[in-house]
Amino acid sequence: MTSRSRMQGVFSPVLTPFHADLSPDPDRFVRHCRWLVAQDVGLAVFGTNSEANSLSVAEKRGLLDGLVAAGIPAGRLMPGTGACALPDAIELTRAAVAAGCGGVLMLPPFYYKGVSDEGLYRAFATVIDTVADDRLRVYLYHIPPVSQVPITLSLIDRLLKAYPGAIAGIKDSSGDWSNTAAMLERFQPQGFDVFAGSENFLLANLRGGGAGCITATGNVNPGPIVRLFKQWRDDDADTRQSALDATRAAFAQFPMIPAMKAAIAWKTGRPDWATVRPPLVELDARQQSALHAALDRVGFVLPDAQALA
Amino acid sequence: MTSRSRMQGVFSPVLTPFHADLSPDPDRFVRHCRWLVAQDVGLAVFGTNSEANSLSVAEKRGLLDGLVAAGIPAGRLMPGTGACALPDAIELTRAAVAAGCGGVLMLPPFYYKGVSDEGLYRAFATVIDTVADDRLRVYLYHIPPVSQVPITLSLIDRLLKAYPGAIAGIKDSSGDWSNTAAMLERFQPQGFDVFAGSENFLLANLRGGGAGCITATGNVNPGPIVRLFKQWRDDDADTRQSALDATRAAFAQFPMIPAMKAAIAWKTGRPDWATVRPPLVELDARQQSALHAALDRVGFVLPDAQALA
Numbered sequence: 001m002t003s004r005s006r007m008q009g010v011f012s013p014v015l016t017p018f019h020a021d022l023s024p025d026p027d028r029f030v031r032h033c034r035w036l037v038a039q040d041v042g043l044a045v046f047g048t049n050s051e052a053n054s055l056s057v058a059e060k061r062g063l064l065d066g067l068v069a070a071g072i073p074a075g076r077l078m079p080g081t082g083a084c085a086l087p088d089a090i091e092l093t094r095a096a097v098a099a100g101c102g103g104v105l106m107l108p109p110f111y112y113k114g115v116s117d118e119g120l121y122r123a124f125a126t127v128i129d130t131v132a133d134d135r136l137r138v139y140l141y142h143i144p145p146v147s148q149v150p151i152t153l154s155l156i157d158r159l160l161k162a163y164p165g166a167i168a169g170i171k172d173s174s175g176d177w178s179n180t181a182a183m184l185e186r187f188q189p190q191g192f193d194v195f196a197g198s199e200n201f202l203l204a205n206l207r208g209g210g211a212g213c214i215t216a217t218g219n220v221n222p223g224p225i226v227r228l229f230k231q232w233r234d235d236d237a238d239t240r241q242s243a244l245d246a247t248r249a250a251f252a253q254f255p256m257i258p259a260m261k262a263a264i265a266w267k268t269g270r271p272d273w274a275t276v277r278p279p280l281v282e283l284d285a286r287q288q289s290a291l292h293a294a295l296d297r298v299g300f301v302l303p304d305a306q307a308l309a
Numbered sequence: 310m311t312s313r314s315r316m317q318g319v320f321s322p323v324l325t326p327f328h329a330d331l332s333p334d335p336d337r338f339v340r341h342c343r344w345l346v347a348q349d350v351g352l353a354v355f356g357t358n359s360e361a362n363s364l365s366v367a368e369k370r371g372l373l374d375g376l377v378a379a380g381i382p383a384g385r386l387m388p389g390t391g392a393c394a395l396p397d398a399i400e401l402t403r404a405a406v407a408a409g410c411g412g413v414l415m416l417p418p419f420y421y422k423g424v425s426d427e428g429l430y431r432a433f434a435t436v437i438d439t440v441a442d443d444r445l446r447v448y449l450y451h452i453p454p455v456s457q458v459p460i461t462l463s464l465i466d467r468l469l470k471a472y473p474g475a476i477a478g479i480k481d482s483s484g485d486w487s488n489t490a491a492m493l494e495r496f497q498p499q500g501f502d503v504f505a506g507s508e509n510f511l512l513a514n515l516r517g518g519g520a521g522c523i524t525a526t527g528n529v530n531p532g533p534i535v536r537l538f539k540q541w542r543d544d545d546a547d548t549r550q551s552a553l554d555a556t557r558a559a560f561a562q563f564p565m566i567p568a569m570k571a572a573i574a575w576k577t578g579r580p581d582w583a584t585v586r587p588p589l590v591e592l593d594a595r596q597q598s599a600l601h602a603a604l605d606r607v608g609f610v611l612p613d614a615q616a617l618a
Contacts, residue, residue, distance in 0.1 A: 022395070022435070053420035056366075056396040084393075086331070086586060087365040109588045110420065111362035113455055119588035126331070126587055146422055148457055149588075277395060278435055279418045279428035279458075 006193060007102045007137070007168070008211045010202075010226050011078060012036055012218025013047025015260060016055065016063070018275040024059055026066040028273075028308070032219075033072050035307045039222040040230075042214075043072070044105055046080035046092075048146055048173075049216040049257055054277040057088050061095050074100035078214075082107025082141060086123060090130050103137035103168055105214070110147040117155045124159055128166050136166050143173035143197065150174075153182060160192055171214045173197030177204060184208040199225045200248060203241040206232045220260050221247050223303055243298075250294040258283045259291055266292060267302035268309040315477070315502060316411045316446070317520045319511075319535050320387060321345055321527025322356025324569060325364065325372070327584040333368055335375040337582075337617070341528075342381050344616045348531040349539075351523075352381070353414055355389035355401075357455055357482075358525040358566055363586040366397050370404050383409035387523075391416025391450060395432060399439050402447075412446035412477055414523070419456040426464045433468055437475050445475050452482035452506065459483075462491060469501055480523045482506030486513060493517040508534045509557060512550040515541045529569050530556050532612055552607075559603040567592045568600055575601060576611035577618040 014036065017028035033043050045067070046052035046060050055063075060079070068074055081092035081104040089106065096104045106127070108120050128136065140159070142151040151170070159167045169192050172180045180201060183194045185208075193211035196202055202213045202225065212229055221244070228240045251259045258276050262283045265273035274282050283291060302308075323345065326337035342352050354376070355361035355369050364372075369388070377383055390401035390413040398415070405413045415436070417429050437445065449468070451460040460479070468476045478501050481489045489510060492503045494517075502520035505511055511522045511534065521538055530553070537549045560568045567585050571592045574582035583591050592600060611617075 048420075053393040054395065054418065056394045056400075059394075059396065084362040085365045085368075086363065087368065091365075109363065111357075111455065112588055113457075115588040116590055119590045122587035122590070146420065148422075278431035279421055279424040281425055281428045281431070 006211070007042060007078060008193065009040065009042055010212055010218055010222070010229050011042035011044040011195070011214040012222070013049040013080070013214065013216055014043055014045045015219050015257070015264070016050045016052070017273060018277060020272055020275060022275070022277055024055070024063055026063055029063055030067060030070040030072065032308055033067055035304065036218070036222060037073065037076055039303070040226045041218045041222045042076050042078060044078045044080065044214050047105060047214070048143060049219070049260070050080070051257060051277050051280065052080050057091055060092060064095060064099060068099050075102045077101040078103045078105050078139060080105045080107065080141070082109070084109045084111045086126055089127050093127055093131050093136065097131060097133045097136050103139050105139045105141050105171060107141045107143070107147055108149045108151060110149045113148055115149065117152055117158070120149070120151070120155055121158055125162065128163055134165065137168035138166050139168055139195070140170040141173070142170055145173070145175065153186060156183070156187060156192070160187060160190060167192065169193030169195060169211060171195045171197050177201060180205060180210070181208060184210055198248065199228070199244045202228055202244070203232055203237055216256050216260065217248050217251060220251070220263050220302060221300070246298045247300060250298050250300065253294060254283060254287055254291055255280065262288055262291055263295060263300070264302065264308055267305040270309050273308070315520070316351060316387060317502065318349065318351055319521055319527055319531070319538050320351035320353040320504070320523040321531070322358040322523065322525055323352050323354045324528050324566070324573070325359045325361070326582060327586060329581055329584060331584070331586055333364070333372055335372055338372055339376060339379040339381065341617055342376055344613065345527070345531060346382065346385055348612070349535045350527045350531045351385050351387060353387045353389065353523050356414060356523070357452060358528070358569070359389070360566060360586055360589065361389045366400055369401060373404060373408060377408050384411040386410040387412045387414050387448060389414045389416065389450070391418070393418045393420045395435055398436050402436055402440050402445065406440060406442045406445050412448050414448045414450050414480060416450045416452070416456055417458045417460060419458045422457055424458065426461055426467070429458070429460070429464055430467055434471065437472055443474065446477035447475050448477055448504070449479040450482070451479055454482070454484065462495060465492070465496060465501070469496065469499060476501065478502030478504060478520060480504045480506050486510060489514060489519070490517060493519055507557065508537070508553045511537055511553070512541055512546055525565055525569065526557050526560060529560070529572050529611060530609070555607045556609060559607050559609065562603060563592060563596055563600055564589065571597055571600055572604060572609070573611065573617055576614040579618050582617070
């Protein structure tokens with residue numbers, strides 16, 4: 001153990017369940033979080049796959065309060081708190097720290113494109129300086145395919161030098177292993193925890209000294225992913241990695257968020273689980289049938305599905 | 310005149326003045342809007358060049374209330390109300406309609422990329438159906454270089470058929486004249502008003518039957534742009550268009566928002582006008598000198614600059 005408590009292992013950007021009228025369903029959200037924690041999955045609520053950027057700040061704060069009130073362990077929570085507008089990022093980050101969250105996962109401001117590292121440095125620094133709380137642990141969120149605003153190695157270097165206590169790690173969702181490898185080599189030895197952005201890179205990341213992964217499919221395939229995290233030194237690790245990849249690939253034939261929600265709706269018998277907020281769209285009947293077939297082919301099981309119903 | 314009052318002419322995404330602590334300066338904002346209206350420029354407050362996506366919903370509502378309270382004519386206001394999260398877009402749109410704004414300029418939800426026209430249709434439809442007010446006039450905001458989420462011709466067609474009263478027009482900031490020309494041909498005859506996204510295409514747009522332009526440089530070069538709008542049938546129109554292009558090019562050598570703010574800071578002698586919110590960064594001293602030289606070369610004048618000080 002280092003002097004500070006570190007977040008490690010498998011985390012999931014927790015799916016946000018909606019009612020048919022598109023309002024969030026806080027009760028199902030609590031049950032889903034409880035189900036994930038029971039399977040040793042940490043809670044990266046309000047991530048990309050949570051449709052977090054389709055939620056208002058007030059909705060996110062309400063859902064977070066609900067989790068804490070329901071006894072979800074705050075130390076397992078790594079809410080997404082990055083936003084285009086600094087006041088929003090500050091408000092969410094402050095609320096997360098006040099709630100005792102183990103860390104926050106922070107997108108850069110993502111509307112303006114082609115911005116400089118200096119501008120992004122100021123954005124992160126303003127949040128950290130304004131929240132001004134020693135408990136704050138920031139995990140940077142590098143997801144250029146979606147945000148279109150990358151977090152470069154030189155930006156990490158500068159932030160880590162300026163805020164060695166607050167800057168705790170990164171989720172690398174670039175899909176570019178050479179980038180993750182560079183982060184592992186340069187920053188992981190300084191206690192900057194590198195999380196792979198999907199389980200596809202889990203084994204490679206652990207072999208490189210990384211902290212685990214934060215992965216969409218943690219929502220639906222938690223057991224096997226956590227098992228690889230715990231037993232990655234075993235002889236059959238590569239075989240297990242291949243099995244994880246096959247399950248992920250079955251989902252990834254479809255838009256991921258609607259597909260994961262459709263799988264839960266199918267296995268729980270609760271059709272409202274399939275609801276997504278615009279601009280996302282539910283899978284149509286043909287896609288659903290194809291998803292079911294693809295999941296059957298890889299032997300997909302949603303454990304203890306009734307806990308999510 | 311058609312049966313509904315239409316917004317036409319030159320609009321500007323109004324720059325948002327900040328204090329040194331990065332909070333908005335509502336008094337300078339009112340003065341800037343008053344200055345623009347006096348020069349016949351409409352007020353597309355909370356646009357891209359307003360750093361609107363760096364403002365919280367509460368900040369935008371406060372600034373809008375301040376404009377109306379100060380007597381800025383609401384019919385000249387076309388606030389940006391699009392947002393990633395539908396509740397935010399609904400709240401801002403409802404506030405704009407309640408304030409009597411002539412229209413709203415609506416970005417699509419822009420975090421998730423590669424989304425379908427069906428998903429974007431549902432996003433716009435949800436806002437219109439929820440606001441549910443006959444006074445609502447929506448101008449779609451197509452700016453793929455920044456939002457990375459385009460508004461296609463088929464999406465416009467579908468929205469216009471479903472909401473012929475509410476869907477009023479578009480700002481085309483694609484920078485692709487063939488796209489603007491296609492919109493003019495297909496939709497302008499239906500009373501769907503096409504605004505060019507910069508004055509570079511003002512003359513072409515007017516010759517094609519369009520409604521005007523919504524342009525960043527309206528903030529700093531209003532007179533000549535409005536003159537071309539009013540006298541575009543005159544013999545010297547092409548010469549005037551060339552002069553507008555030269556002034557814009559002088560700004561566009563630099564990041565546009567910091568450059569326009571730097572020009573106002575220079576001409577008013579108020580250095581705080583240069584302040585931008587992260588992730589943007591002010592021009593450095595070398596860039597400022599280069600900007601001053603470039604503006605002097607094109608004979609740039611900021612009329613009645615002291616009204617903005």
